[in-house]
Each structure stands twice: as C-alpha cells, then as structure tokens.
Amino acid sequence: MKFLVLARVAMLNFTVNLAKKAGEYLRENFGKELNIEHKGRIDLVTQIDRNSQDMIVGEIFREFPHHSVIAEEGVDRTTGQEYTWFVDPLDGTVNYVHGIPFFCVSLGVFKDKKPYIGVCYNPISGDLFTAQSGKGAFRNGEKIKVSNTSLLVDSLVVTGFPYSLTGLDNSIMRFTRILREVQGIRRFGSAALDLCFVAAGSFDGFWEVGLHPWDMAAGVVVLLEAGGRASGLSGEELDPNNGDILASNGRIHDGLRRLM
Numbered sequence: 104m105k106f107l108v109l110a111r112v113a114m115l116n117f118t119v120n121l122a123k124k125a126g127e128y129l130r131e132n133f134g135k136e137l138n139i140e141h142k143g144r145i146d147l148v149t150q151i152d153r154n155s156q157d158m159i160v161g162e163i164f165r166e167f168p169h170h171s172v173i174a175e176e177g178v179d180r181t182t183g184q185e186y187t188w189f190v191d192p193l194d195g196t197v198n199y200v201h202g203i204p205f206f207c208v209s210l211g212v213f214k215d216k217k218p219y220i221g222v223c224y225n226p227i228s229g230d231l232f233t234a235q236s237g238k239g240a241f242r243n244g245e246k247i248k249v250s251n252t253s254l255l256v257d258s259l260v261v262t263g264f265p266y267s268l269t270g271l272d273n274s275i276m277r278f279t280r281i282l283r284e285v286q287g288i289r290r291f292g293s294a295a296l297d298l299c300f301v302a303a304g305s306f307d308g309f310w311e312v313g314l315h316p317w318d319m320a321a322g323v324v325v326l327l328e329a330g331g332r333a334s335g336l337s338g339e340e341l342d343p344n345n346g347d348i349l350a351s352n353g354r355i356h357d358g359l360r361r362l363m
C-alpha cells in the first residue's frame with residue numbers, strides 16, 4: 104500500500120515536471136513566428152503543438168513503456184494496461200496563435216478508466232493546477248475548492264464551441280437559454296483551464312459539446328478533487344470519449360442540466 108502511495112507521488116512529480124518543461128517550451132516560443140497548418144476549416148495546429156507533444160510523449164514512453172497514451176496530434180497507443188495518459192500538448196492553440204496568454208499543457212492520467220492524476224500548467228500566468236484522486240486539488244500548492252454559488256442568477260459560467268459546425272443551431276439555442284438564466288457567460292478558449300477555473304471557484308459551471316478526451320481528462324480530475332461535479336449534458340455518467348461535458352460546483356448542476 105505504502106509502495107503504491109509513493110509510486111503515485113512519483114508519478115505526479117513526473118507529470119508536473121513534464122508539464123513545466125513543455126510549458127517552458129510554449130512560453131519561449133509565444134509571440135514568435137509560427138508555421139500554422141489547418142486540420143479543419145478553423146482547427147489549427149502549429150509546429151509548437153507538435154514539438155511539445157513529441158517531447159511529452161517521448162518522456163512518457165521512456166518512463167512508462169507499458170502505459171496507454173492518447174495524445175491530440177496523432178498518438179494513440181493502447182496497451183490494455185491499467186493506466187492511460189491523455190495528452191494535450193497545447194490546449195488553446197487559437198489563443199496561442201493570436202498572442203492571447205490563455206493556454207496550457209494538459210496531462211491527465213486515468214487508472215482503470217477512472218480519474219487518477221490531473222495537471223494543467225499555464226506558463227504565462229504561472230498557474231499550475233494539480234490533483235490526485237482522493238487527495239484534493241491545488242493551484243500552485245494551495246488547496247482549491249469549487250464555489251458555493253447555488254442560484255443560476257448568481258452564476259458565472261464558461262463554455263466553448265466545437266471546430267465543426269455540425270449541431271451549431273442546437274449549441275446557439277442552448278447558449279441563449281442559459282444566457283437568460285445566469286449572471287454571465289465567458290468563452291476563454293482552453294477547455295482544460297475552463298475546468299480548472301470551475302475547480303478554483305472563479306466560474307460556477309462549464310459545458311461544451313464535441314470535446315476530445317485530451318481536452319478534459321486533466322481538468323476533470325482537478326475539478327472532481329476540488330469538490331465539483333462532471334457529467335454528460337443530461338447528467339449521465341461522464342464518458343470522456345463521448346466529448347460532451349457539463350461541469351459545475353455541484354450546487355447548480357441540476358439547474359444547468361435542465362437548460363442543456
């Protein structure tokens with residue numbers, strides 16, 4: 104048992120160091136000229152995303168050769184082992200490309216399909232969000248928890264929009280329904296940080312459709328450990344592979360769910 108606890112602390116330290124190393128690389132190149140490619144009409148990738156990912160995935164492969172690794176820019180190694188890493192080497196690429204300092208490295212580990220470790224690092228603000236299941240969530244080493252807001256009218260919520268235009272009308276109708284009930288809605292452009300800011304109590308809720316597991320895995324661990332709730336849009340158990348997520352401080356969850 105003691106060995107398992109120590110092994111997990113070592114894994115968390117490894118993950119934090121990796122996020123910081125990749126984050127430093129993002130920071131050094133922020134504002135420089137970028138090679139921008141389009142994966143879709145508005146879905147961008149740069150050489151910085153790819154290099155950051157190569158570095159992260161290379162180190163995970165070396166340290167944990169038997170773990171599964173799913174990373175945004177084309178890595179999908181499923182080993183059938185209990186641990187799966189979800190890697191977003193740069194969450195918030197559109198912000199990065201436009202010189203907006205709201206992006207992060209997002210590294211989530213699930214064990215037996217359950218949240219295990221989450222680390223999100225914004226190298227510009229220096230915000231480091233960390234969590235291990237059952238051990239709480241932290242921002243720069245300080246424990247964080249979700250807000251106490253219980254009324255939608257007092258709630259500040261955040262969302263994002265998928266790159267694909269499929270389902271856009273539904274998304275807009277949902278947005279309008281929610282806007283009529285809450286204090287305000289923000290769109291900041293990094294799903295991982297959106298989740299961390301719900302965890303830290305700045306936002307009271309977050310939803311988005313069409314995400315990928317690497318967008319949400321780390322942020323979900325941080326949110327759950329901060330006392331929040333994450334589900335599918337109808338309140339069903341969250342399936343990171345499904346991509347639709349409703350996350351909140353727990354208190355406004357049912358109210359938001361009814362508006363989805």
Ligand code: IPD
Pocket residue numbers: 175191193194195196197262263264265266291292293294295311313314318
């Ligand atoms: C995106 C960001 C954004 C969200 C998009 C994601 P990327 O990730 O998290 O906030 O709205 O759906 O795809 O492409 O910058 O890694």
Ligand code: CA
Pocket residue numbers: 191193194195294317318
């Ligand atoms: Ca992402």
Ligand code: CA
Pocket residue numbers: 152175191192193194195196
């Ligand atoms: Ca990304």
